[in-house]
Amino acid sequence: QVQLVESGGGLVQPGGSLTLSCVVSEFSLDSYTIGWFRQAPGKERERVSCISRRDASTYYSDSMKGRFTISRDNAKNTVYLQMNSLEPEDTAVYYCAGETFGSSCVMGYASGMDYWGKGTLVTVSS
Numbered sequence: 001q002v003q004l005v006e007s008g009g010g011l012v013q014p015g016g017s018l019t020l021s022c023v024v025s026e027f028s029l030d031s032y033t034i035g036w037f038r039q040a041p042g043k044e045r046e047r048v049s050c051i052s053r054r055d056a057s058t059y060y061s062d063s064m065k066g067r068f069t070i071s072r073d074n075a076k077n078t079v080y081l082q083m084n085s086l087e088p089e090d091t092a093v094y095y096c097a098g099e100t101f102g103s104s105c106v107m108g109y110a111s112g113m114d115y116w117g118k119g120t121l122v123t124v125s126s
Contacts, residue, residue: 001026002024002025002026002027002098002115003024003025003026003115003117004022004023004024004025004034004096004097004098004115004116004117005022005023005025005096005117005118006020006021006022006094006095006096006117006118006119006120007020007021007023007120008020008021008120009093009094009120009121009122009123010121010122010123011123011125012086012122012123012124013124013125013126014086014087014088014124014125014126015085015086016086016124017082017083017084017085017086018083018086018122019080019081019082019083020036020080020081020083020094020096020120020122021078021079021080022034022036022078022079022080022081022096022117023076023077023078024077024078024079024096024098025077027098028074028077029053029072029074029077029079030053030054030074031053031100032053032098032099032100032114032115033050033051033052033053033098033099033105033106034050034051034053034072034079034096034097034098034099034105035047035048035049035050035051035096035097035098035099035105035113036048036049036050036070036079036081036094036095036096036097037094037095037097037110037113038090038092038093038094038095038122039092039093039095039119040089040091040092040093043092045095045110046061046108046110047061047105047108047109047110048060048061048064048068048081048094049061049064049068049070049081050070050105050106051070051071051072051079052105052106056072058070058071059105059106061108063089067083067084067085067086068081068082068083068084069081069082069084070082079096081094083122086122086124087124088124088125089124090122090124091122091123091124091125092121092122093119093120093121093122094119094120094121094122095116095117095118095119096116096117097110097113097114097115097116097117098113098114098115098116099112099113099114100114
């Protein structure tokens, strides 16, 4: 059964950094597009970043460009999200998700993703 397990969340001060990890089981990373989404209290789930299955092209939402970096390690079947210059507005539960076919991640459509992890909480506060 496909599983995605996130880790690395926690409490960080404004301006700080965190690296989230998503370990994927039962399929190889070059078969699925993997995305990071986040959901803050009272808000809709939004796309943070994606890394495509074929050529590892990366995509970011505008507010994350220049601050966040997505990458993958095929040998470890793990996708990372390096987050720098964190702001209180980045506080949310961060989810890892997998997409078999299509362009839902690139288009930012959470409803089109096929598999989801349970999430990891990131809190940015002084």
